Amino acid sequence: MTDTRPAPLTGLKVVEISAFVAAPLGAMTLAQLGADVIRIDPIGGNIDANRWPISDDGTSIYWASLNKGKRSVTLDLKSEEGQKIATQLIAEAGTLVTNLPARGWLSYENLVQHREDLVMLRLGGWHDGSPAVDYTVNAASGFPIITGDDDRPVNNTLPAWDVAAGLYIANGIMAAELDRRASGKGQEITLALSDVMLATVGNLGYIAEVQATGNTRGALGNGLYGAYGQSFECADGRQVMVAVISNKHWRGLGKATGLSEKLEMIGPLLDVDLNTEGGRFEAREAIDAVVRPWFAAHTLAEAVAALKDAGVLVGGFQTFEELVTSDPRCSTENPMLTEIDQPGVGRVLAPRVPLQFSGSPVANATPAPALGGDAAEVLESELGLTADARDQLGSAGVVHLGK
Structure with a gap:
């Protein structure tokens, strides 16, 4: 008998007021697990609404990619009426994700007056409250110093701390929701982007390594620290x-x-x-010298086939274009990926959450909303506002109704 349980987070409602990567990614993860996520932006969009890359007609591919499966409302958040409606939506949902400063109407102290069991997660920059973004946090992590072949710092193009923070956000909300179901109480959760970095540096042993040995790692290029790994050029x-x-x-x-x-x-x-990882690491340059001519005499396809057949971990370097156009793992052959029609962008591959549930399967990816395109529906379904009331708010410039 087929198990037809709903997606794991069906029934959870979340309001998101945010920008950039971490908070939108966290909220999108919740949406892809079944939560009803309403993203609220200022009218015209937040600072990330037009962020590159963009499609030929100017639609932000970036924004669309991080907001799949959500509903979108835009409000005049500088006006008392706009703040009031946002507060009502937050109170109705009972859960808020934001990376905006928690002060004034958006403070937990204010919002909890409207929903006693409110769960609110706020992402900040540094632990002391000062602002930061992924690149400035990464600069302090130590990783740019050991990336590359020399001592020149190289910032990773992958926003690793934003991605990790987004997944911490999803975990934090789910943990607080479990606690609320058990205790009946809400709470405020704070997360600093810098603490995501520090936790990762610590969890991977870099902090203890310095303290225990007095040493720090140098740049290894494409080498693998503590074991044998290397990149090679093929024929x-x-x-x-x-x-x-x-x-x-x-x-x-x-x-x-x-x-x-x-x-x-x-x-x-x-x-x-050489039967130990450490021994192979110490002998890495000699191993490189022995095997490099073999790679130079074989094409990439030949080298990968031979190494895979022998049970060696191997992967060819490829561009994003090659990944998308030539790699079957990045296609609908992979059940995680679905083709969607994204307004303003076109027909594209889109991932659902990469978790696979045997009993409560998650839905395939769905397009991101048009900015503010769900305002009428949300105001009716969540706040019970009539068409006349919605039109009055639209005429007053409090809400954009997409007309």
């Missing part, structure tokens, strides 16, 4: 990444390349144990 000019973690991988590298005997000679020569 066709393509680059491949190889990772050797286990002894099985190590034996596979020798088998695939036909260089087992030469590789085994490295251990006695350098007095290292």
Whole structure:
């Protein structure tokens, strides 16, 4: 018998008032798990409404990608009436995600007067309350110093701390919702982007490493710290990444390349144990020198096939274009991805949440709303406002009704 339970967060209502990456990603994750998420923006959109990349007609692909499956309302949030409507929507939903300063009407102290069991999560920059974005937080993390081949700091183009913060936001809301169901009480949750970075640096051992050993890691290029991993150029000019973690991988590298005997000679020569990750790391330059000519004599496809057959972890480097146009893992062959018609953008592949539930499956991805396009529906369904009342608010410039 097929299990037809609804998506895990069906019934949860969330209001989001935010911009950029982390908070929208967190709220979208909740939406893709079944929550009803209403994003509220100022009329005309928040600071991220037109952020690059943009489509040919000027639609922000960035905004559309981070707001799939939500409903959108735009209000004059500088007016008392706009703030009142936003407050009513927050009180009706009972859950708020924001990265705006929690002061005035948007403070927890004010909002909890309208919903006693309110759950509110606010994302900030630094722990002391000063502002920050992913790139400025990353600059302090230590990672840019060990990225690349020298001591010149290189900021990662992936907004890692925003992405991690977005997933912490989703976890925080779900944890508070479980607590509210058990206790009947809401709470305010605060999260600093810098603490996401520090928690990750600590959890990966970088803080303890400095304190315990007095040492810090240097730049390794595409090398793998503490084990053997390296990138190589193949005969066709393509680059491949190889990772050797286990002894099985190590034996596979020798088998695939036909260089087992030469590789085994490295251990006695350098007095290292090649049956350990640390030993292979210490001997990395010698291993590179032995296997590099093999890669130079084989195309990327040949190298990947041989290494995979031998059980070695391997992956070819590719551009975003190659990923989208040539990699079947980034296609509808992958059930996580669905083709959607995104207004202003066109027909595109869109991911649902990458979790797979056997008993309460989540829906496929749905398009992001038009900015403010759900105002009439939301004001009616959530606040019970009549058409006349909605029109009056629209005429007064309090809400954009999309007419």
